[in-house]
Amino acid sequence: MPSTNGSIASTSRAPHSRLTTISSHVSSKPSKVVVCRDLGPDVMPILTERKDLEVVLWPEDRACEREWLLKNIKGAAGVLVMITDIVNEEFLETAGPNLRVVSTMSVGYEHVDLKQIAKRGLRLGYTPAVLTDAVADISIMLALMAGRNVNETMAIVREGQWPKFTWSPFAMCGPQISTTAHSPSRTIGFLGFGRISQATLSRAVSFGVTDCIYHSNPSSPPKLERDQAILKQHQPQLKSLRSVDLDTLARESDVVIVLAPGGEKTKHIINEEFLRKMKKHAVLVNAARGTLVDSDALAKALREKWIWGAGLDVIEGEPNISADHPLLKEPRCNIVPHIGSATFETRLGMATLAADNVVGGILGDKMPAELDLSS
Amino acid sequence: MPSTNGSIASTSRAPHSRLTTISSHVSSKPSKVVVCRDLGPDVMPILTERKDLEVVLWPEDRACEREWLLKNIKGAAGVLVMITDIVNEEFLETAGPNLRVVSTMSVGYEHVDLKQIAKRGLRLGYTPAVLTDAVADISIMLALMAGRNVNETMAIVREGQWPKFTWSPFAMCGPQISTTAHSPSRTIGFLGFGRISQATLSRAVSFGVTDCIYHSNPSSPPKLERDQAILKQHQPQLKSLRSVDLDTLARESDVVIVLAPGGEKTKHIINEEFLRKMKKHAVLVNAARGTLVDSDALAKALREKWIWGAGLDVIEGEPNISADHPLLKEPRCNIVPHIGSATFETRLGMATLAADNVVGGILGDKMPAELDLSS
Known part of the structure; x- marks a missing residue:
């Protein structure tokens, strides 16, 4: 230290x-x-x-x-x-x-x-490179927090509501990121598949994730040899690793993790169209740049329950995010203030x-x- | 679902x-x-x-x-x-x-x-057994949240303080759970080393944890063969796995995870004496039963910075935890309301x-x- x-x-x-x-x-x-x-x-x-x-x-x-x-x-x-x-x-x-x-x-x-x-x-x-592991850590943390309703459930404790809360078999439940006997497969999807995504995948595999798909810059040549090596490294737990189009990324992922560069080319690549295609129990994590995700579309997706939850380390327009920002009104939105590399x-x-x-x-x-x- | x-x-x-x-x-x-x-x-x-x-x-x-x-x-x-x-x-x-x-x-x-x-x-x-993976997931989540100051930093966003927050190279930093080139070793310590601890260790190894120590019921015979098999499973990343006394558990762990049974025998086993011996940057996670941790001692440890932070899924006396509970006054204490198996x-x-x-x-x-x- x-x-x-x-x-x-x-x-x-x-x-x-x-x-x-x-x-x-x-x-x-x-x-x-x-x-x-x-x-x-x-x-x-x-x-x-x-x-x-x-x-x-x-x-x-x-x-x-x-x-x-x-x-x-x-x-x-x-x-x-x-x-x-x-x-x-x-x-x-x-x-x-x-x-x-x-x-x-x-x-x-x-x-x-x-x-x-x-x-x-x-x-x-x-x-x-030096921040790869810190950002991979927070990506997994945000995925878990989004699945387990942390923003919502921490508020229950903080506000002294725990004593009044009625336990029931499915109360406060969320989708499980790891695999179980009842649901033995999980697909993690990455937008961008550089160093940080690969380090995040390594962690996710230990939670039982069975399949990985990613979408990266379509103008880059496919990296079949690299992917073969990554798949081999995580076998037998990881069954498949594929480069896919955006549509497939949205439709097939249980967890979507955004780890691509910011800038004009990727602005609002996660928009209403993408979010509407996602699974209802899927979670979205953005640990890259705020501009990649359309905040209004995400707030709508959470409000109307197109997806289960979100974990954000970044938001478009940060740090100028006031307490009345639409995403702060969504209990299923877990937001930390760009601390991805803050160790x-x-x-x-x-x-x-x-x-x-x-x-x-x-x-x-x-x-x-x-x-x-x-x- | x-x-x-x-x-x-x-x-x-x-x-x-x-x-x-x-x-x-x-x-x-x-x-x-x-x-x-x-x-x-x-x-x-x-x-x-x-x-x-x-x-x-x-x-x-x-x-x-x-x-x-x-x-x-x-x-x-x-x-x-x-x-x-x-x-x-x-x-x-x-x-x-x-x-x-x-x-x-x-x-x-x-x-x-x-x-x-x-x-x-x-x-x-x-x-x-059926809840092993869900609780292992939340144990890792709480360790990450405790290290990355999630309770504190989420409050900055929620309360609209992000715009006023001054970035600096070490602002909002916490200790990194995963290893880095600058600090290539990490010790995870378990109080109790049953199924859930072992599943949590599997996940921790993917974050780069190099050493594991545990303390379990001293009246149980040592399980050398089991430990040898677990170590082998995680080699070469995991360098060592040892059963230790409570004193060593407190002194050597970067992360202490409590996953032992409740009851009179383990009541307040995490007390002031234990917490005082812990490393200053270490974090404590309790995903077992509230009675194992003396809440007043933990609040004091956080207030006086004997340890870095805590992640709790359980608190003694739950669910009767009011908003003025001593642990709720500690910004470095991350508390969720017993949702370990809530998927x-x-x-x-x-x-x-x-x-x-x-x-x-x-x-x-x-x-x-x-x-x-x-x-």
């Missing part, structure tokens, strides 16, 4: 990082790196203890102000940003010709203008990777996770 | 069950079976369609009234009870000498006086088993799940 209470002292470099060093990679003057958020005492030393770097750190415990950022990135060789920092032409122009690398502490890069990065010959670091272990891993990326980019070395801008 | 809306029509037998049949097992008069709760249209026909039974059913959708029960069990050959029906000397005396079997739709039998059952040469049916599939399985048990007991045949009263 890393300590998160400490913080480094100033907005600028540690005293020893002012020292001039001789290096084959950088000029004798330390390279400026702007860090848009304190990464904590376990990670900041990766930057502050280097004599070839001059660290300029946004001092507040909140998102970096644009004005401060634009003022400080002038002449920077590297900038370490969060998902809240927009990296556009203005940003890159202001930073100027010394800039070599932008490193974002996120798996997504919707806030970065990739064309501008490529045009200027810059490098972009991001933090994939100490994972955020520490992301921060470390983001710091290592910016160092590699500034030095002209290998970056542990660099986005391929050629595609 | 079984239908749960229908109900059978009367408090008594279906018309055709009045017919007299000739059977080698029962007298020519149908045997009376009293059923303390409507088991729904998928299960009741197991009883009502038998010509050799006369079914007397409590007609209300709430716990059976004692007065009604005592009046109706006179002369019964079998009684199918719920956990809310106390089966004591008064009950058995009132039923009289025709009684052959009591069948409870529950895995526990704290409500049944076993000595009286044995003394009278009666048989007792119960419903183990349609499992309750259907339990109801079917309870009905089959009562039939077997009345006919003098094999009962699918009969408690061994000789031990």
Whole structure:
């Protein structure tokens, strides 16, 4: 468990990082790196203890102000940003010709203008893979919560209604995610079938899931060999693994888990049409980006019981979700505030990777996770 | 998904069950079976369609009234009870000498006086095993919820605080149940290591858990062969499986899951002493019986941060848990109202088993799940 209470002292470099060093990679003057958020005492030393770097750190415990950022990135060789920092032409122009690398502490890069990065010959670091397990964990958690009516039943306890609640053989029941003697097969369906979906499938198989279907970018070539290997890994419990069209995904899944990229191409891919095709006892989980699911359609689906329940880590328009949002009126909608990667272990891993990326980019070395801008 | 809306029509037998049949097992008069709760249209026909039974059913959708029960069990050959029906000397005396079997739709039998059952040469049916997977599911769900601060973070969304919430690299973080490159080992600890614990371990291994320890009834002989088989089943992911003392269970577990029987012997076995020894980032799950955990000690442990969080399906004194209960004041305490077995599939399985048990007991045949009263 890393300590998160400490913080480094100033907005600028540690005293020893002012020292001039001789290096084959950088000029004798330390390279400026702007860090848009304190990464904590376990990670900041990766930057502050280097004599070839001059660290300029946004001092507040909140998102970096644009004005401060634009003022400080002038002449920077590297900038370490969060998902809240927009990296556009203005940003890159202001930073100027010394800039070599932008490193974002996120798996997504919707806030970065990739064309501008490529045009200027810059490098972009991001933090994939490290959050795979944390997000797979929360995907399973949300599927279980949606099936077991957690939002509804926790409210019964919280509001002191438990004493009045009448037990009956089927009271508070929901559909079981795991298989039983009475229902020995279960199909999990993924929208998107990358690393996180695969890690989620590994977990789901241990709950007795027997079949997996997925729908991914139709323009990508089929990955038969990969799928064969995944199926083999989970046999004999897993009986089948297939790439399907959206219609089949909706109709056949007992659990639909959305783990695809956001953006215009996937906007509202889970819409009224999709939700109407789902099984009545199926649950929907979104642990990807809010834009993939049409919130109004989902609220309607829950209200009119087209599906059993939902578990959401993300909602379109977040964090501006007020208490009167339509989805908050649905007792079968279980919502957490985008905490998919919010574990100490994972955020520490992301921060470390983001710091290592910016160092590699500034030095002209290998970056542990660099986005391929050629595609 | 079984239908749960229908109900059978009367408090008594279906018309055709009045017919007299000739059977080698029962007298020519149908045997009376009293059923303390409507088991729904998928299960009741197991009883009502038998010509050799006369079914007397409590007609209300709430716990059976004692007065009604005592009046109706006179002369019964079998009684199918719920956990809310106390089966004591008064009950058995009132039923009289025709009684052959009591069948409870529950895995526990704290409500049944076993000595009286044995003394009278009666048989007792119960419903183990069928709820194993449902309870294992909820055990994992509660462990994840406790680690990921679900009670706290759902409240942020529900109360419309999400827009005001400041993102920061470690905000809303909790300990990760699954392993990561930064923390590649995890120990799960079970209090009690029966079927449900073993099913929970199977699931936990898929999250990357590397080590399992358990503490079970010290008077039971060690089960080395069984443990060797379980370890082998989960290798190479699972590195070790050991029976330990309570002290080691508390000190070494990242997740402690309570899945042992209730009763006097285990009352408050999770007390202040145990909780003080636990790791600061560890979580406690109770999916067994409320009496095993001292609620005041747990509230103190959460308040003073001896442990990270808790996930409870049961609380001592339930369902009489009012909104001002000390555990409800702890944001890191995630509580659901004893829904461990509350899935349609499992309750259907339990109801079917309870009905089959009562039939077997009345006919003098094999009962699918009969408690061994000789031990």
